Amino acid sequence: MSFSDRLAGWRENLRHRWMYRRGDGSQTASGGSSTAANGSGGGFFGSLNRPGMGSMAKRAGLAILVLILLYYPIGMFIVHTVDDDIEFTPSAADKAEGGSMAVAFAAGLIDREVNQNSWTANDPFFQPGTLLDNMPNFQQGIMSALARFGFELTDQLGRTRGSSEADPDLQRAAGLLQYPGNVWIWNPSVSLAPRASSESQYRDARTRLLAYNARLAKG
Structure with a gap:
């Protein structure tokens, strides 16, 4: 075999080897592309795109975590209301023609904090x-002041004569307004049975005040 034939053989051999290596590289590149396309790359977020129950569970868990992280701050922003309007006046439903405006204001404040605004001091x-x-402390301060007002109203003005029996509606309202403001309907550390919530007691107190005022207006 001549030298030129040997040189041609070496060149052909090198050419085949080079083509073989390029073929491996292209296959590797295409394999990597398909891997990336299938979402099987590394990392937590890459694993979310993989098919299967595991990735679905991860996506569901991540969605729940995001909802929880957004639920509390957005909910707090919506609920938070410190209604300290010094121009507050009771509504027509709280007034009685010829009745006590002080009692009407007390009933109106209860309605504002319990019915119009959300009572937050006992939120689970x-x-x-x-x-x-700030909001629950403000609300409990309002009720504490109203409880004191109800006690004084019962003791000083709720009697027809100094030694007579106190008006039953005022007496009941004063007792209900002293109910703790942080009691929810269920507290397993105290009892497994449902309990009267704070807002339900305050609503009952408002009803008693309105009944007293209506009776007072009639003379």
Whole structure:
């Protein structure tokens, strides 16, 4: 075999080897592209795109975590209301022609804090209001002042004569307004049975005040 034939053989051999290597590289590149396309890359977020129950569970868990992280701050922003309007006046439903305006104001404040605004002092852990601070303290301060007012009203004005029996509606309202403001309908640390919530007691107190005022207006 001549030298030129040997040189041609070496060149052909090198050409085949080079083509073989390029073929491996292209296959590897295409394999990597398909891997990326299938979402089987590394990392947590890459694993979310993989097919199967595991990735579905991860996506569901991530969605729940995002909802929880958004639920509390957005809910707190919506619920939070410190209604300290000094121009507050009771509504027509709280007034009685010829009745006491002081009693009407007390009934109106109860209605505002319990019915119009959300009572947050007894919110359980799964409600956004449980993380609030200013609003529940403000609301409990209002009720504490109204409880004192109800006691004085019963003792000083709720008797037809100084030694007579106190008006039953005022007496009941004064007692209900002293109910703790942080009592929810269920507290397993105290009892497994449902309990009267704070807002239900305050609503009952408002009903008693309105009944007294209506009777007072009639003389």
